[in-house]
Amino acid sequence: MAAEKERHSLLCRPDSSKGISRRTNECFYIGPGRQFVKLTVDARIGLVLLILSLVVIFVLIPTIPRDIFLSARGEAQSRFFPTAIAIGMMVLSVILIIGSYLVPRVGDRPVSSARKKEIIRVGRTAVLAFVYVFLMYLLGYLIPTIVILGLLFWFSGERRWTVILPTTIGVSLAFYYFFGRILMLMMPRGLLFG
């Protein structure tokens, strides 16, 4: 018991000597006093997947109409396979949660300031991607592509306008020519210009 407590204590202690906190893999020890349970990363993922599986089983699957021309045997119905998968995911999620505590991961990635910058960079690009889709729907292909490509170059670290401007316009027009003229594809015109 004491050894177990010590092991968990070591895993939970922030490593301030290296200036980083080991918050990514917080494990816990439910000792005699009151302690809050902190979830490991895998346990959090498992919990999310477990909740999603339950949502699928109790909310989404009932939206599938029951078949009326086939027998009432479950195996012939459209709900059978998605239900089986959702149950399988539920079981695996529970295994993931339990497994994350049986074999704790020591030395996981710490949440450092560098990591936060990485997350911001990726998040920014993902948001730009969704904005691009929305703008393409509204305005068509050319203008959103030029704008978004320019922003992507900028966020990637390219700062020379002598490179950004011609590359942005050139690449956008090249894609337009290749898809629209050579492959004869109908390019998006956008809701506002359609």
Add this chain to the structure above:
Amino acid sequence: MEQLIQLLQAFGNIFVHVDVWGAVLFGTVAGLFLGAMPGLTSTVGIALMIPFTFYMSPLAAISMVYGVHKGGTYGGSIPAILLHVPGTPAAACTQIDGYELTKQGKQGKALQCAVLSSAIGDLCSDLVLIFFTVYIARVALKFGPPEFFGIILFALTIIGGVTGKSITKGLLSAMAGLFVGTVGLDAITGVARFDFGIVELTKGFGLVPLLIGVFCLSEVFVQVEKRLVKGEKVTIIPPSSNPADNRVSWGELKGCLPAIFRSYGWGQLIGMLPGMGAAITPWIGYSEAKRSSKHPEKFGKGALEGVAAPEAANNAVCGANLMPLLTLGIPGSTDAALIMGVFLIHGLHLGPRIFVDHASLVYGIFAAGLLAILIYLLVGLFAAAMIGKLIARVSKAIIFPIVFISCAMGAYAIGTSVFDVGVMVGFGVLGYVMRKYEFSLPAFVIAFMLGYRFELALRRSLLMSHGSPLIFLTHPICLAFILLTAGTTALRVWTRYRKKSAKT
């Protein structure tokens, strides 16, 4: 003999059609460049090219992506040797001895050794593919729904259990792929599932937007994580002035042949198994070559066998991956799954019947594969160093935004629908999150692609047996695969448990 005649006819067919041999040439060279560019693998290359194949004949389309696959697998060795940066995960082993040779000024020797070994390993696996696959297909023709259920179950479990660091996460990825595949109309009853009234979802998620999002866009996000500094200068070590250091002599190549053929064997065996891609076979080939070498102490210090072995192994996987794909319709790797996508786009269903219904197409693909080997061999022998210098100059800050737009246009081109671009972005974000939390992308995608057939096999089997699950136990082949599934999963869990217990 019959296969040889078909193959010769296929060669004739290829050379008569400019679009086909042009597609192979373009695909192989493009794949070589993409594989040589760190961050852009043959997987990304194939995914980006899939939309263009829509406008090509089936043979040209499949030949092109097959060329990308082969060229890309070899191309990863060029920056691994010259710059100590593998272009593909499969080339990570090559850099150990390859870069040591570069530091000695012998990069020409290393590059030649790499391309010759790749070509020999690739050629041997293609010959096995050409002459023996048809016999597997003849056996597979006798399989019914229970047998296919058992095989796909085994394949999905292997893929989920082998790819990635965690068996549970791998299986969860496979389950997620199966679930995403249920969106749309039910194959048997025609009932709409999970479409939420969105017309575009009636057909389910598009295969091409999903593939591009999961593999290409997620890679863009991974690259964007790091600050893509413009104009990175990479030091290129100048070659030795001694001509003997810039080429492989016949004696040196002969000395590497045992390692090459041994590694080819591993690549052939492992490549045939679903889920076993080219990433692990080079390491097996390398360790076996070191173990059986007369001078194991030279490994890690510039041994030619240390370059030859991994390259032969990883290219041997190219042909081997196609065996389960063509005979059973089960992709052996991510690239094979993407090639399967091209088949599906052209309305061709993979499985044993393809040897009956489209034999000329199949042998055309085999001939294209052999042509692709010749192309990358010639390019590698004469232009590999130049390609390396070119790659060193290209800025990632320019490349990856362009790749992003290519992804968007590729996703749009299939259905001329902005909705597909949105699907692509959504799956790109999902793919990135899965990578960060160590879920398996290959398991997800392969399960998505096999989900339709898996469900069909399961429900048809149960319909045949009037609902009795005993049908899976009374068919011997199905039972054998179910037992294999259970056995390999248990073995894998036990091995993992033992490793983790030994560490703690």
